[in-house]
Amino acid sequence: MFDLLYKNISRYAVFSEEEFARFAAPFQLKKFKKREVVLKAGDYCFFEGFVVSGCFKVYYLNEKGFEQILYFAVAGWWITDLDSFINHIPSILTIEALEDSEVLMISKKEKEHLYVTMPPIEKLFRIMNQQSSVALQRRILSLTGQTADKRYLEFLKKYPGLEQNLTQQQVASYLGITHEFLSKIRKKITLQK
Template identity: 60%
Template sequence: MYLFAELLLISILSYLRNMFELLRKNIEKHLSISDADFEQFTKPFYHRKIAKKQFLLRAGQICKFEGFVIKGCLRVYYLDEQGQERILYFAIEDWWITDIDSFTNNTPSILNIEALEDSEVLLITQPYKEALYEQIPMVEKLFRIMTQKTHVALQRRMISALGKTADERYIEFIEKYPQLEQRLTQLQVASYLGISHEFLSKIRKKLSKLR
């Protein structure tokens, strides 16, 4: 019995190390961080599992978290005036996820965040994030850099949506996110591209003939 408990503890500690190692690698894409600062940085984060089709956030709720995906795939979407789903983006392992408007301004969200697969995330709340700004000076710079990159990505997505054909947008999507398309349904990809799944099917058939 003692041996089993010891092995279980070792397994849990190993899992936690791997989980936070992914977070550290993500951070160090932007900035270097010392072991001491990283240990301090991770303390406020808490781990949450989200089953497939479960919601991390529903429209009308206030988004209380900023999250880092360590496993799975989630989608961020809203319903337009006609009740149609409009997908803003997907988040898989090594991606951050939140409703930045609701999180920053403490206002009800218009977005839904739903797990498309059994998923796991590390979450941090606004008060703890603000506390980290005081405790570790580089954290504010880190989140500022990540926010800027998010704005750049959204701007490029808007320009693509306005200036490119559906064919071009689909090709751009599969080239940029080849590992993501295989995990999504045709309906989800079509919603992200802003077209019907029937039209997406036609695009795929046309492209397959050109290969």
Template identity: 55%
Template sequence: MMMTDLLQQNVAKHICLTAEEMEQFCKPFRVKEVNKKQLLLKAGEICRFEAFVTKGCFKIYHTDDKGLAHILYFAVEDWWIGDIDSFTNQTPAQLCIEALEDSEILLINKKDKEMLYEQLPKVERLFRIMGQKTFVALQRRMLGNLSKTADERYIEFIDKYPKIAQRLTNIQIAAYLGISHEFLSKIRKKIVQKK
């Protein structure tokens, strides 16, 4: 299997490209191996890439003034990662991207992405559709954080992302849910007792 096979399948979910266009789309992406615990992006750096995960797992997070990590999302195979604000505006990143496993990604830089927009107008549509889906997911997550209990948010996360949840520690899931590790343990205990 070629490194770009998963990328091609991802693109095909959103837009139709001819074999020639698909080859042109994949050409500027470069393969990068990322070791477990390696930071792909640090807060303060300018994000010069968007990346597609072909193998592994990442956490995308922000560290507050007290040193607490707040995880925005996890990304596994067939997900995209980056700091969209930093990448788009070429300003210092507020997010960190860290590999939770030995991983492989396909990277594209801003110049090559802009070139694809010009050469293949369908690509602009692709990233617009993906951007809209990301915005919808973030909006739903924000509303859930405002209106659901921690128990409900945990159950929803486990139901929605069972394969991702299996690859994470309780501490990582707690940081995603915005609760303490101890509180997550209480929630899990309560769920087990109900069964």
């Protein structure tokens, strides 16, 4: 279970076995059933979670009450509401398991303790947050500057194989389109092959 976490952070920093054991010690494994809510909008987010297995959707309800999916988190991804976690404000996001899933979770207090006792951890999370900001910027640019067809193809590339586990409504919500329009895009792409 910690192997995937080690592989993930090793992309950004090098740790000895002992250092990694100290880093991993405060993480607690939590199991979530399909449709179980990890974080509900309006609650405070007191964790950052590393997905070991399964899949989550991270979303908010727009002004019309429709679900807008920001991202899907699969094994090797992190889940949190960073704004709520850092600024201690109520979350606007909901995080829900789309299938039975396992997450390694760390509290803000434990994370802050790691920063003090293991200074390289602060650099690690800074680099990871920078990568997250890049991904968010790319997501915004995609939503505002690309056609729905291109966003769909990007989705398929970013989340290979995930579409089979999602409803058409969930994919459409992620793309910012209706499920009817998604059907048209799929048909068009199939005809082009």
